[in-house]
Amino acid sequence: MIEKTVAELSTSLAAGDISSVELTHAYLARIAAHNDVLNAFITVCEDSALEQAQAADEKRAAGDNSPLLGIPLAHKDIFCTNGVTTTCGSHMLSNFVAPYNATVVEKFNTAGAVMLGKTNMDEFAMGSSNETSYFGPVKNPWDTKRVPGGSSGGSAAAVAADLCAMATGTDTGGSIRQPAAFCGITGFKPSYGRVSRWGMIAFASSLDQAGTLCKSAEDAALMTNTMAGLDSRDSTSIDKPVEDYTATLNDPLEGLRIGIPKQHFAEGLSAEVEQAIRAALKEYEQLGATLKEVDLPNNHLSVSAYYVVAPAEASANLSRYDGVRYGYRCENPVDLEDMYKRTRSEGFGDEVKRRIMVGTYALSAGYYDAYYKKAQKIRRLIKNDFDEAFQEVDVIVGPTSPHTAFELGAKTDPVAMYLEDIYTIAVNLAGLPGISIPAGLAQGLPVGMHLVGSDFAEARVLNVAHQFQQATDWHRKKPASFSQEG
């Protein structure tokens, strides 16, 4: 039962084949059995999960058949949860208990979903391997010597190993899509502004977007139906009606125009990943789509521009951690400056400090035009590239990552780690919707395929992903050591 998709569980719950309490017990048992190895959860909420499950079963008995009612989920530990610790993967917030729920959390509560716990992540979502977490790295269920990707690595590993039915994540430069690719699951980042950022701890405010880690595009549609929408508490949330993203999942792909960005099939891409993606594209041709090469000439500058924009915004957002109002404070400060400096130096890890310093430098007097303004101009060029491509095609498809999951400790050079997100970062700079879906295996490790849509084309992206999953079963593959027999 635990390996089923949300859509399937929803049907089983509605049919009375299983109760939410039974299902919640099953996932809690999975977590108890496997979390020591995977380190996917920072906090497990056994008692409150069972209470929520009980309440869901009572609502069900009273005739409520909402699709997410009684479905056990995990929240990335970046979403504030009333009364439950929210660490953001940092020593700085290791004792922080928010007095309110993030809008995303509130929406899942209203939908009747059951929160199993909070998942591990790179510190303040800064990382592509989950190794920057103060709570230790997460392991990839396909090979526990390998990283799950990051920053939403805990959510991705938890879904892949069936420790939960679905999970939330956030994506600033690839933090949902890359771990989804490494863990062989479906990871969806909606357009910037589609989901409220309220109560989601800020990293880079013009890039951050909440989304879903789950077992199918259909599940991503169900979750997005719940998460999306205008929120008066987030002034950047978009005032556009929320579609029913499940309504168009079954639209045929006949006549679909798929753009193949030549820059995403260039040097640096592993041969095995390329082979898997080319085979998947053939599948799309079988489904009636036509392929067309598109040009994203400024894609190679996306990582450079991102590492100005994201650290600059982070340096401002993380200035709030000063040891005064909440979070960590150093022992015995001698004066105010000593308190600020030691609190921040002891509370933040190395990668977070590096990014704060890069951002501070980029924004400092004399460098603003050369760095921040220049990066914003590159950002415009990147957005223009996509706008032009979408004149000719409906979706853009390529690999999510240049290779499959790498080994823990393999990338100690920050710049090498930053280049991990070479195919995903431009999508955040442009604010577009993107999804990673499983598209094959290379030496036993999952390969992720990346689908990008134009502004607010969530429904289209999910439809195109769903049709692939109707024709193939890559999204049903499970890591052997964590399959139910394992």
Added chain:
Amino acid sequence: MAFDKSEVEKIAHLARLHINEAEADEVTKRITDILALIDQMQSVDTDAVEPLAHPLDVAQRLRADRVTETNHRDELQTLAPEAQDGLYLVPKVIE
């Protein structure tokens, strides 16, 4: 642009971070590498390009200037490392 240890000290101070002597070389090297990556941007002429600050590129939504929040001071101050009589406490600033 040259980036050296004295620059690291200056930036660390602006960011209210303390970088000790033992880490200074490593931090300088790492940041120098990151700046080299960033400097790839300079290869493109962008004189005629309008900066894009935000993907939505739309005006901020305004709301009526009405009080909508209630006072949660006591609840919020339970999170503070040190608070007393409704005030946050910090080391003495003025002698």
